[in-house]
Amino acid sequence: MTKVAVIGAGSIVFCKTLILDILGTPGLQDTEFALMAPSTRRTSQVEAFVQRVIEANGLPAKVWKTTDRREALKGADFIISTFQVGGTEAYYHDIYIPLKYGVDTCIGDTLNPGGIFRALRSIPVCVEMAADIKELCPNALLLNYVNPMAMVCWTLGSAGVNFVGLCHGVQTTMDLIAGYCGVPKAEVDFICAGINHMGWFLKLEHQGRDLYPLLRERFEQPEFYVNEKCRGEAFRHFGYFMTESTGHLSEYLPYFRKNQKALDLYCDEPGFGGETGAYYHFCVDAANKYEGKDILAGEPSALPPRSIEYGSYIIEAMVTGRTFKFNGNVINGGMIGNLPADCCAEGPMFADRTGLHRTIVGNLPSQCAALNLTNINVQRMTVEAGLEGDPEKIVHACALDPLTAAVLTLKETREMAAEMLEAQRRWLPQFAGKQIKAAPTISIPKDLQRAEVPVDPALGIMARFGEMGKKEG
Numbered sequence: 001m002t003k004v005a006v007i008g009a010g011s012i013v014f015c016k017t018l019i020l021d022i023l024g025t026p027g028l029q030d031t032e033f034a035l036m037a038p039s040t041r042r043t044s045q046v047e048a049f050v051q052r053v054i055e056a057n058g059l060p061a062k063v064w065k066t067t068d069r070r071e072a073l074k075g076a077d078f079i080i081s082t083f084q085v086g087g088t089e090a091y092y093h094d095i096y097i098p099l100k101y102g103v104d105t106c107i108g109d110t111l112n113p114g115g116i117f118r119a120l121r122s123i124p125v126c127v128e129m130a131a132d133i134k135e136l137c138p139n140a141l142l143l144n145y146v147n148p149m150a151m152v153c154w155t156l157g158s159a160g161v162n163f164v165g166l167c168h169g170v171q172t173t174m175d176l177i178a179g180y181c182g183v184p185k186a187e188v189d190f191i192c193a194g195i196n197h198m199g200w201f202l203k204l205e206h207q208g209r210d211l212y213p214l215l216r217e218r219f220e221q222p223e224f225y226v227n228e229k230c231r232g233e234a235f236r237h238f239g240y241f242m243t244e245s246t247g248h249l250s251e252y253l254p255y256f257r258k259n260q261k262a263l264d265l266y267c268d269e270p271g272f273g274g275e276t277g278a279y280y281h282f283c284v285d286a287a288n289k290y291e292g293k294d295i296l297a298g299e300p301s302a303l304p305p306r307s308i309e310y311g312s313y314i315i316e317a318m319v320t321g322r323t324f325k326f327n328g329n330v331i332n333g334g335m336i337g338n339l340p341a342d343c344c345a346e347g348p349m350f351a352d353r354t355g356l357h358r359t360i361v362g363n364l365p366s367q368c369a370a371l372n373l374t375n376i377n378v379q380r381m382t383v384e385a386g387l388e389g390d391p392e393k394i395v396h397a398c399a400l401d402p403l404t405a406a407v408l409t410l411k412e413t414r415e416m417a418a419e420m421l422e423a424q425r426r427w428l429p430q431f432a433g434k435q436i437k438a439a440p441t442i443s444i445p446k447d448l449q450r451a452e453v454p455v456d457p458a459l460g461i462m463a464r465f466g467e468m469g470k471k472e473g
Helices: 012-023 043-056 069-073 087-101 112-136 149-159 169-181 212-219 229-238 246-252 260-266 278-290 311-320 366-388 391-400 402-407 410-423
Strands: 003-007 032-036 062-066 078-081 141-144 163-165 188-195 198-206 324-331 344-352 355-358 452-456 461-464 467-472
Touching (some): 012 032, 043 062, 069 112, 078 311, 087 410, 149 163, 163 344, 188 366, 324 355, 391 410
Parallel strands (some): 032 062, 141 163
Antiparallel strands (some): 188 198, 188 344, 452 461
């Protein structure tokens, strides 16, 4: 019997989807599921639902719940992580403290100040979980679904556990590409690589025909462009189409949310098309709607078709030997030649009975790698901040964030980071007793504000502020 430990099983809908995928897969129907969350308020609903499905379909599977992570992990073959530290309360601070300073985000879970702090909250849990895994199930594969994907996976890689990060950005983008080009999704051959939420489609072909000319033509038609303005603009100017929606992408680059003009032009679609705090409000509405209710009570017991999520296919490949190709997030290690070897990269992989195998992509087009690096810089500083408990590196991470840098001064960035740290201390044990230094303020007397100031006596010149070399030294 294969044992799957779900860490963060209180994520009811997503947990249900992954478990049904596994139960509906021949060769995996005798799986044992250990559902773990800090409380049983939601896992009780998942456990009851899964037990009902098992009985209705006559499956030899087992399911049980626990609040003890070590109990769930002991002897596991696979681990699925889906937790969110701080819930909607912390998420509120991720969106609205930056907004107070002028950093406007739509999703706020991958980059920007919100993504940085979401990672900082998750890193201590990842470190503890990794230690438990190495002790209790060292040969298990961890399937990570926790965002921000790249920063969480970078942390897991530094901890030395066997993991892969999984996202559905490639699959859903392929739905869009196939629809725009009018070809069946299953018939499109592609290579996609980069980083999570900014992977580049390096090749798009249908029966040997390059689909890029047609896709470019479609994006110049208003009815296609209007649905994906930010991705369309990035496609126009950088030459390659990328994963993730306009709402996501608008946050990762400095061009689309830096002022009201840009927001009105590129982020005017409601909801996840760019609306401020759209995903936060979605999460809050869902929580309020189902508060105190068993949201799985009315769900059918019949096994549905498998979802687009990769998890069950990878487990199936490793248990049964059926090879599965997918895009996964791992420590780069040379998979993509012009990205850092120690970063978390997303690229083509395959799984079989012998494990996971990355493919060598080579170099990305230089402009694509350059845009990835702007995000990797933030990821690196965030992981270092979270692992070292260094509050100054929080400031560095925020200052390197492309959107924040387009909107705020360094002093404003420091003040915003300090306010976020104070608001979220209960979820950030690695910063206990530590503070972000206040930015010094220099008050320049009025009579010095336009004074002549010597630049360097060795150069023999004087300078007035803003006017170099007006007088000889």
